[in-house]
Amino acid sequence: DAKTTQPNSMESNEEEPVHLPCNHSTISGTDYIHWYRQLPSQGPEYVIHGLTSNVNNRMASLAIAEDRKSSTLILHRATLRDAAVYYCILSGANYGGSQGNLIFGKGTKLSVKP
Amino acid sequence: KAGVTQTPRYLIKTRGQQVTLSCSPISGHRSVSWYQQTPGQGLQFLFEYFSETQRNKGNFPGRFSGRQFSNSRSEMNVSTLELGDSALYLCASSYRDSGTDTQYFGPGTRLTVL
Numbered sequence: 001d002a003k004t005t006q007p008n009s010m011e012s013n014e015e016e017p018v019h020l021p022c023n024h025s026t027i028s029g030t031d032y033i034h035w036y037r038q039l040p041s042q043g044p045e046y047v048i049h050g051l052t053s054n055v056n057n058r059m060a061s062l063a064i065a066e067d068r069k070s071s072t073l074i075l076h077r078a079t080l081r082d083a084a085v086y087y088c089i090l091s092g093a094n095y096g097g098s099q100g101n102l103i104f105g106k107g108t109k110l111s112v113k114p
Numbered sequence: 115k116a117g118v119t120q121t122p123r124y125l126i127k128t129r130g131q132q133v134t135l136s137c138s139p140i141s142g143h144r145s146v147s148w149y150q151q152t153p154g155q156g157l158q159f160l161f162e163y164f165s166e167t168q169r170n171k172g173n174f175p176g177r178f179s180g181r182q183f184s185n186s187r188s189e190m191n192v193s194t195l196e197l198g199d200s201a202l203y204l205c206a207s208s209y210r211d212s213g214t215d216t217q218y219f220g221p222g223t224r225l226t227v228l
Contacts, residue, residue, distance in 0.1 A: 034216075043118075043204050043219030044157070087157075091215070101147055101170055102206075102217060104157035 003027075004088045009109045012078045020073040020108055022088030027068050032091050034102070035062065035073045037084040044087065044104075047073065083112045116140070118207050118220035126226045132193040135223045139186050139207030145169075146188040147217060148180060151202040160203075163188050192225075200227045 005023040012018040024033065035047040048055055048062045050071070055062040061074040075082055087107040119138045127133050139146050148160040159172040163182035180190040186207070192199055202224050206217040 043206075043222050045219065046216045049216070101159040101162055101172070102149075102157075103159065104149075106156055 003090050003103065004105050006086070006088055006105060006108045008106065009111065011111045011113065012075075012082075014080060014112055014114050015077050018075040018078045018082070018110065018112075020075075020086050020088075020110065021070065022072070023070045024088070024090055025069045027090055028092075030092055033062065033064060033068075033071050034089045034091050035060070036087045036089065036102070036104075037082075038087070038107070039081075039084045047086070049091075078110075078112045080112050080114060083110055085109050118205055118218050120203075120205050120220040120223050122223060123221065124224045124226075126228065127195050128228050129195055129197060131195050132191060133195060133225060134189055134191045135203055135205075135225070137188045137190075137205030137207075137220060139188070139205075140218055143207035143209055143218070144186055145208045145215075146182055146186065147206045147208075148188070148190050149204040149206065150174070151204060151222070152200075157204070160190065195227045197227050199225065201225060 003026055032049050032051050034049040036044040037047050038044040048057050048060050050062045050064055063072045085107040087104050089102050121136045145164045147162040149157050151157045160174055161180050162170040166182045177193045182188045202222045204219050204222045206219045208215045208217045
């Protein structure tokens, strides 16, 4: 099972910020929170990940709740190219002995209106 | 660096045939994972190979198999194809070192079984 809960779909207007929520109430202390997105007709691509602190990169920001039971992916200015399915995934650390696979849920389909 | 490449991109087979799909990981990546994506089941993990050894396997029948070569390139094979095997098959590579790990996906091979 995916262990995360996301809304099925969201809409945004171009050049406005988008906040994509994710609930992960069963997260363990060593689980990282990863976000991937899949554009139409492409394979998934990495967006961002974090453990406890908020994270920023050139694509997005990740805000993690203090209790780590939820997180929010923030796209600061949505573009048409950001229309995709966004997946929030929990992934364990210490890959030397753990599973090297991602468990994808249904994700959130983001539509961006011009 | 070149990304993950998959060949062929599209494939049409008939029931009962077998098929081999190929994946070339990003240079330096030692782990290759395979996923199946269908409209009904979403993205599902098939198996992971690391240094020519299968490290992890998803819940798929034995008709699905794979292998990894010494140069980290990987192949997956599906024997006795069924209509339900029609899907997008995605390959992802990663360093597979300690700590969290980002997976980089290829564009996928679209398999149609008639």
